[in-house]
Amino acid sequence: MTSTIETPSTHTTAAFAERLFTAVLATIDVQAAYLGGRLGWYRALAGGDALTSSELARRCGTAERYTREWLEQQAVTGVLTCDDAPDTAGRRYTLPPGHAEVLVDELSPNHVLPLARFIAAAGKQLDALAEAYRTGGGVSWAQHGADLREAQAAANRPMFLGALGESYLPAIPDVDAALRSGARAADVGCGHGWSAIGIALAYPYATVDGYDLDAPSIEAARRNAAEAGVGDRVRFHHSTPAATAGPYDVVFAFEVVHDLPDPVTVLASMRALAGPSGTVVVMDERVADEFTAPGDEIERLMYGYSLLCCLADGMAHPPSAATGTVMRADRLRDYARRAGFGDVEVLDIADDFFRFYRLTGEAS
CATH class of the missing domain: 1.10.10.10 (Winged helix-like DNA-binding domain superfamily/Winged helix DNA-binding domain)
Structure with missing residues (x-):
C-alpha cells in the first residue's frame, strides 16, 4: 500500500x-x-x-x-x-x-474483502448518518446491525489469530512471559472474540475473560471460542468488567478506546482491574501524530471509518467524548492521565494500521 x-x-x-x-x-x-x-x-x-x-x-x-x-x-x-x-x-x-x-481466504493477511463489506454495509445507514449530522445525534453499532459488526470482526481476524500472538505480544517481553506462564488476561470490548481467542491459541496456559456490551457479539464470540477449541480457557461476558473480577495480569483493549463515549471511565476501570502489578495495553489506530492536510492513505481510511461509523456510534451514547476513529497519541495520553495513569508508552511494534500503547504508573 x-x-x-x-x-x-x-x-x-x-x-x-x-x-x-x-x-x-x-x-x-x-x-x-x-x-x-x-x-x-x-x-x-x-x-x-x-x-x-x-x-x-x-x-x-x-x-x-x-x-x-x-x-x-x-x-x-x-x-x-x-x-x-x-x-x-x-x-x-x-x-x-x-x-x-x-x-x-479468511485467515490471510491479504483478506481485504471485509473492508469492502464494511464500507458497503455502512452505506446502508447514510440517511440516518445525514440526520445525525444535522441534529448532533448518533448511529450506533447496534443500528448498523450484523453486516457491519461481522465485517469489522472479519477484517481483524487474520491479525488477531496470526501476528498478535506470533510477533506482536512476544515483542512485549514481560507480557509475553506472563502469558506463557499462565497469566489471567482481560479483553475489554472483545467483539467477536478473535483477539481473546488468538491470545489463548498462542499461549496455551493463559486464561482470558472477554467483556462487551453487544449481546450478538458475545454470542458469536462464544461460538468462535468453542469452534477454536479454547472454550475452556476463554470466557465471554455480556457486561462491563466488575472491579471484583480482577486483578488481572494483563488488561487489553483492542481497537475500542476511540469508540467509547466515556473512555476515561473505562481506562480507569482497566487500571483497577490490573491492580498494582498488572499491565494495561491498548491497541488503536496508527494515525499521524498531528493533523496534516492532505494526509496519507491510512489517514484517509481512518477518517472514512470515522465519518461512516465510529464518531456517530460514540455520539449515539451521550454524554460522549466524541473521539472518532482518528484518536492521536496525545489524545489517548490525555484520557489515560485523567484515568489515573502516569504515562503512555508507544510500543515498538510495526503494523500498517495499528499502534500499541502501554499505560503505566500513577498520575502525579
Whole structure:
C-alpha cells in the first residue's frame, strides 16, 4: 500500500474530476465485491472451476440473469477472467488464485474483502448518518446491525489469530512471559472474540475473560471460542468488567478506546482491574501524530471509518467524548492521565494500521 499525498499542482478541475470519477469506479467495485461475498459467488468460484452464469447461479441459489450481469461486470473490471465464447450463456468465468486469497481466504493477511463489506454495509445507514449530522445525534453499532459488526470482526481476524500472538505480544517481553506462564488476561470490548481467542491459541496456559456490551457479539464470540477449541480457557461476558473480577495480569483493549463515549471511565476501570502489578495495553489506530492536510492513505481510511461509523456510534451514547476513529497519541495520553495513569508508552511494534500503547504508573 502506498501513501501518496497530493501536491497543490494537482489541484485542477480536470485532475479532480478524474480523481472523483476513479473513485466512482472504485465504489462500484466495492459494491459488486459486497454482492460477490454475500451471495457466495466468490467462494463458489474459488475452487478453480470455470463456471457459466447458469452453473454459478445453481450453486449459489441466485437468479441467472443477475448472476450473468455480475459475472460480466467482474470480468470487465478485471476481477475475473473469462473465455471468448461468442455464446453469452456458454461463457465461462474463472477467479484467479491471487484474487481468491484476497476475497475468500479468511485467515490471510491479504483478506481485504471485509473492508469492502464494511464500507458497503455502512452505506446502508447514510440517511440516518445525514440526520445525525444535522441534529448532533448518533448511529450506533447496534443500528448498523450484523453486516457491519461481522465485517469489522472479519477484517481483524487474520491479525488477531496470526501476528498478535506470533510477533506482536512476544515483542512485549514481560507480557509475553506472563502469558506463557499462565497469566489471567482481560479483553475489554472483545467483539467477536478473535483477539481473546488468538491470545489463548498462542499461549496455551493463559486464561482470558472477554467483556462487551453487544449481546450478538458475545454470542458469536462464544461460538468462535468453542469452534477454536479454547472454550475452556476463554470466557465471554455480556457486561462491563466488575472491579471484583480482577486483578488481572494483563488488561487489553483492542481497537475500542476511540469508540467509547466515556473512555476515561473505562481506562480507569482497566487500571483497577490490573491492580498494582498488572499491565494495561491498548491497541488503536496508527494515525499521524498531528493533523496534516492532505494526509496519507491510512489517514484517509481512518477518517472514512470515522465519518461512516465510529464518531456517530460514540455520539449515539451521550454524554460522549466524541473521539472518532482518528484518536492521536496525545489524545489517548490525555484520557489515560485523567484515568489515573502516569504515562503512555508507544510500543515498538510495526503494523500498517495499528499502534500499541502501554499505560503505566500513577498520575502525579
